[in-house]
Amino acid sequence: MKIRLFATVAAAAALFATTSVSAQTVFTVSSWLPPTHAASVAQKTWCDQVEKESAGRMKCNILPKGVVAAPGTFDAVRDGLADISYTVDGYTPGRFIFTQVAEFPFLGDSAVSTSVAYQRIYNKYFAPLGEHRGVKALAVFTHGPGIIFNAKKPVTSAAEAASLKFRIGGGNINELSKAMGWNTTLKAAPESFELLSTGVMDGTFFPDESITSFKLSMIKHATTFPGGLYNTSFVFMMNQDKYNKLSPQDKAVIDKLSGEHAARLFGEGWDRMDAASRDNQKAQGVQRVMADKAFVKAVMDKQDYLETTWAARAQVKGLKNPRDVLNEFRAEIKKVK
The missing domain is CATH 3.40.190.170 (Bacterial extracellular solute-binding protein, family 7)
Structure with missing residues (x-):
């Protein structure tokens, strides 16, 4: 009787462990900049926040180097070579038009102010027009004054x-x-x-x-x-299919930490590094x-x-x-x- 009970408990524990492992979502995260760079540090901080907010259901596997060179990053995320990364919109000339609004001279002396304001304008005008069609745009941001x-x-x-x-x-x-x-x-x-x-x-x-x-x-x-x-316009993004497969609960976590929250995170990091x-x-x-x-x-x-x-x-x-x-x-x- 004890042997049978032990076997039942062991099987239940194994099933629970298997379910817990399979329930965890791991994002492959790429950066074409050094790990100490402001954008890379902000991306890691965001990943840490996602893991904490989701109680460990989601976490990031940050690769030691980018999956592709910087100009190919948008397509790499779109096509699933990486789940999460960021890129400079201008690295593919002529592809993104609306984003250039954030790149004119004399806009501001702080990456926080331009990034947060840019995110607000992006949400209101550019996102509905599909400027970053093909990926889930988590945030947009700029670096400090050029x-x-x-x-x-x-x-x-x-x-x-x-x-x-x-x-x-x-x-x-x-x-x-x-x-x-x-x-x-x-x-x-x-x-x-x-x-x-x-x-x-x-x-x-x-x-x-x-x-x-x-x-x-x-x-x-x-x-x-x-x-x-x-200034330079950046997009922080996730593979759309990866996002679509998340549970409603986990999508809510990603959405909470995206948009203006993430834009401010990147901007603050850049201002500190400047x-x-x-x-x-x-x-x-x-x-x-x-x-x-x-x-x-x-x-x-x-x-x-x-x-x-x-x-x-x-x-x-x-x-x-x-x-x-x-x-x-x-x-x-x-x-x-």
Whole structure:
């Protein structure tokens, strides 16, 4: 009798263990940036929050390196090579139009304010139009204000910028560079060290954080702009089929931690890394100058062209009153605390 009872209890325990294991959802998570990068750290923090909020029903398996190079990340998540990752919308030129609203010059001095405001505008206008069709867009965000960095000389005018070769990350900064007549090449961020260390490029357009994250010790000069020369639009995403297969309870957890919550998480992480990198740059001997009124005006003179071009493209894609949306975005940035 005791043997039979023991066998029954053991079988029940084994069944429970099997059910518990099978009930757990494990997300394959990819990052094309170093694990110490602000975006990678924010992604891991989000994963930790998902595991905690779901009482362990969901967890992340963060891969040691990206499943593909940065430009292929959107398709990799869409096709299921990874369940979760993030990418720069501008790494695939012409594919995403609405997202460029977050990339214009002089938008703001904080990644938190631009990211949270961007998420609000995205939810209201862009998500219904399927800008990231094919994946589950968990959040959108931006990095901190864009800066001109180089290893050669101070850049205090548009003409001085035109005398150097720069790496850029795509999006509206690509359009601005063309309009300004600057010599720029579209390359993913992780390629920056090799491009600069070999002298193929003289500098790069980056937020502060990137000088530390990519160990760009050759950088000696930085030119900042009020509100940033540009921003970069990112999407944080999940494979749609993976999301669809979640239970209603687990979908509720993902939804709770997505949207504005995740946008703020990424923005706060970027602001912290920007601040830390500025301290490191002092030790590195980077000389910082603020663009003067003439330099700012030279950029502003191209602003209307950039906005008009974007508005026309966005309207063709179905966005009504793009100029009003841009103005609303700027107003929303000022509201975010």
